[in-house]
Amino acid sequence: MEKVIERKGNNLYPSNLKVKFGNYDLDLDVPAGVWNPTPHGIHLGNMLAKIDFTGKHVLELGTGCGLHAIVIAEQGAAKLTLTEIDEPILKNARHNLKKYGCDLPVAYIVADWTNLEGEKYDVLVTNPPFTKSGKIYRRYFIDTLILNAHKLLKPGGELIFIHSSMANIPRSIKMMEENGMEVEIIGETSGPFRKYYFEDAKYMKDIASIPNGYTMIDGKHYERLMVFRATLKTNENC
Numbered sequence: 001m002e003k004v005i006e007r008k009g010n011n012l013y014p015s016n017l018k019v020k021f022g023n024y025d026l027d028l029d030v031p032a033g034v035w036n037p038t039p040h041g042i043h044l045g046n047m048l049a050k051i052d053f054t055g056k057h058v059l060e061l062g063t064g065c066g067l068h069a070i071v072i073a074e075q076g077a078a079k080l081t082l083t084e085i086d087e088p089i090l091k092n093a094r095h096n097l098k099k100y101g102c103d104l105p106v107a108y109i110v111a112d113w114t115n116l117e118g119e120k121y122d123v124l125v126t127n128p129p130f131t132k133s134g135k136i137y138r139r140y141f142i143d144t145l146i147l148n149a150h151k152l153l154k155p156g157g158e159l160i161f162i163h164s165s166m167a168n169i170p171r172s173i174k175m176m177e178e179n180g181m182e183v184e185i186i187g188e189t190s191g192p193f194r195k196y197y198f199e200d201a202k203y204m205k206d207i208a209s210i211p212n213g214y215t216m217i218d219g220k221h222y223e224r225l226m227v228f229r230a231t232l233k234t235n236e237n238c
């Protein structure tokens with residue numbers, strides 16, 4: 001497997017991921033430079049394993065090692081389009097899909113987040129960067145995802161993504177509704193903070209001002225994680 005270029009930041013160390021989503025036992029290679037799936041990605045994978053994607057063309061933004069793409073393929077998708085910020089990450093996703101034996105048509109595209117032209121999809125799935133978004137405006141990827149969903153989805157298409165309480169759940173729900181979407185929460189869980197949250201003092205300060213951003217239990221911080229399934233009622237603002 002090709003070595004993925006080193007990029008700065010935590011959570012990009014080499015690992016092997018053994019994970020079970022519903023009936024799927026995955027054993028994936030995650031080289032240095034590819035995002036190591038966190039509880040966010042795991043929770044999203046568990047929810048995807050319950051969804052019927054039969055016949056759908058599914059777009060996944062920021063596929064990383066491809067863990068969700070495999071589940072979506074196995075759940076019946078007709079076609080996948082997977083994006084990432086650079087080619088070596090996509091090569092790793094391709095390696096993992098091949099390892100798992102996915103044989104549907106897959107387009108691998110280097111693209112900057114929602115900056116994709118032309119095609120409209122039945123479903124858009126993603127685990128958007130937030131804690132480590134690298135942007136001054138931390139919600140950048142979430143907001144652009146919601147604002148640009150109408151450019152990427154067919155009318156009646158679905159946006160499925162994982163969201164932490166720290167990113168401001170009421171704000172995202174309101175934004176989706178303002179942009180013509182009907183919002184459902186299909187899975188909620190909670191978990192302790194990751195070690196790297198505490199290493200970023202500005203992050204800890206920012207999230208302290210988010211209403212119900214986290215809870216403290218026995219002196220420990222916990223975030224809530226939920227998967228949104230939002231249906232685009234119309235894309236008339238295209």
Ligand SMILES: C[S@@+](CC[C@H](N)C(=O)[O-])C[C@H]1O[C@@H](n2cnc3c(N)ncnc32)[C@H](O)[C@@H]1O
Nearest residue numbers: 035037041062063064084085111112113127129
């Ligand atoms: C939170 S990680 C999720 C990765 C994988 N889907 C998972 O759940 O483990 C976000 C992913 O988005 C990718 N990403 C970051 N900035 C991006 C951009 N501007 N355009 C496309 N993808 C980007 C990262 O490389 C990373 O793989």
